[in-house]
């Protein structure tokens with residue numbers, strides 16, 4: 082039950098429709114379709130009528146006010162590729178619209194077991210004709226190019242005529258909001274038709290971008306189930322295709338139009354149009370029921386590995402499932418894309434990939450689907466050469482610096498103080514690779530991809546930092562907190578750099594021991610002297626600490642600044658980034674998001690508990706959580722520090738962030754990183770899971786409001802199920818070889834017959 086979300090829509094207005102477009106979007110990691118209404122909304126409404134392809138982009142100019150040396154002068158942007166969602170309905174001469182006539186009932190459903198969204202509307206036309214409209218939509222996990230709509234109309238109280246007009250528009254615009262820096266400023270049409278025609282009633286188009294020269298093919302086919310109908314497909318001068326069906330319907334009768342859209346692109350396919358036709362012919366042969374069945378099976382498998390159940394809290398259970406489902410919808414299934422900050426649900430952040438992937442979303446995939454995690458990590462390897470070039474542009478003689486935001490691996494951040502300057506992204510990617518290795522033991526991945534990334538990032542740290550007597554320092558970088566920019570010795574950055582340097586050397590030694598390092602050493606012209614310097618830099622990494630406060634400062638100068646009075650700041654001033662000049666914010670102790678606290682999340686042993694607790698409380702008072710990546714991090718750390726109520730409250734906020742639109746911008750797309758953070762709050766926070774070189778550790782507690790919770794995770798190829806109830810903790814082996822886990826400090830071997838058990842603490 083808690084995998085089906087139904088929303089009864091009582092009032093239908095501009096303020097809420099964008100939100101529902103996001104919540105009810107369909108995506109499969111390759112394509113994403115906003116949950117816009119088939120019949121559309123008034124032109125002046127704030128709608129984002131988008132269909133997207135992961136990793137498909139146009140290159141556009143980055144307008145810099147003063148174009149200084151090596152500034153980013155162009156960026157990639159995700160494209161709205163077409164509109165095949167539109168289906169208009171006319172009932173006895175009157176257009177169906179929720180803004181005319183009478184809406185008798187209206188609800189939308191997301192079924193996360195079936196992998197389908199649906200609409201159920203009962204409507205009475207101004208003339209009194211009553212219809213029920215049911216629409217089911219799916220982006221298929223079986224055939225990633227496929228988007229389907231099953232559009233059914235029942236005549237409740239009349240005999241008469243329906244006209245169903247289904248559109249295929251290849252030339253569409255991207256969305257924009259000039260007043261919000263988190264969206265593109267200008268609305269543009271990036272794709273232009275090079276082919277547009279009809280064959281056997283199938284409309285097909287190929288569009289192309291002007292600069293990236295990428296092509297996208299869209300094909301649209303229809304199957305109508307109606308007794309008496311006349312159908313034709315035509316094309317207008319502006320390349321719009323209209324499938325028109327005039328249907329005679331009798332009272333009590335239902336007609337169904339099934340619309341199949343196939344989308345392919347030239348990044349993945351040599352001849353996207355031919356591939357599109359091949360795919361469509363297979364799809365039409367198989368029929369929609371086949372894909373519904375495959376969708377359900379795919380999701381049964383997904384949920385069997387990603388299951389998380391919360392006893393006696395259906396609402397929270399639903400929220401957690403919703404978040405995991407969205408992660409699945411958003412994650413690329415091939416090596417041409419990654420996971421955008423908004424997944425494939427909207428145009429916020431222009432489809433860019435950030436550190437969000439490695440730090441927030443990947444832990445979920447590493448623990449529940451390591452194969453996919455590996456695929457996602459490989460994307461960074463494919464972009465390593467571009468990261469090397471990026472480092473050169475910034476003046477580094479050695480190493481690689483991954484871009485702050487990107488689609489293909491080139492830097493797309495126009496505002497470097499809180500963009501490119503976030504060098505921690507190198508350490509984040511390194512951390513994710515190490516984490517993947519610690520959970521899976523996959524040394525082959527390290528040999529083929531991981532070690533090279535870590536070594537190139539380690540070289541970057543050696544180039545950007547330097548030995549200052551007996552300390553290694555890193556100056557002029559920005560940590561995760563975007564309200565504090567360009568500082569010396571950001572604690573978070575120095576921690577991830579230290580770890581990155583340490584593990585670069587460790588990986589080479591691990592590979593040396595197995596005689597697997599020769600090719601890599603040769604390729605990188607790696608010297609032992611360089612490795613020694615890496616170890617030394619790691620050992621001597623400077624980590625700031627204030628003796629006076631007993632607190633870890635975010636950076637060298639953080640405590641020299643006045644504290645921003647958050648209590649006196651009017652509510653309407655949040656998020657601060659939309660109301661204050663960045664320079665103003667930089668001069669205060671005020672944090673957009675977890676920074677030092679984020680370091681505690683990654684490195685639970687980095688300081689003693691008292692220091693962490695004092696620091697946590699210190700940052701809590703000056704953090705606005707204007708970034709959605711913040712509360713989940715506070716939740717995990719609060720849980721580990723024993724602040725259970727606080728942990729739960731931060732978690733609750735993170736869990737419902739999109740479903741309840743807590744950041745007021747879900748209309749622009751989901752907050753994918755937060756969704757991964759929500760998962761971490763339960764698994765790393767409440768269950769206290771950590772996987773290190775020393776093994777797998779769990780220290781579960783039960784939030785007061787819950788009677789129990791259950792989840793599964795993978796460790797060294799085995800799948801474990803954790804069950805926590807009011808008295809006991811049980812960890813059983815679901816699949817794979819026997820493993821040992823450390824439960825509340827006691828090592829226990831788990832076999833199929835003997836689970837690990839302990840009384841709840």
Ligand code: BGC
Pocket residue numbers: 422430435436437561563673674707708709710754
């Ligand atoms: C956050 C970044 C994040 C980006 C994309 C920003 O608001 O400050 O940490 O990477 O959003 O989610």
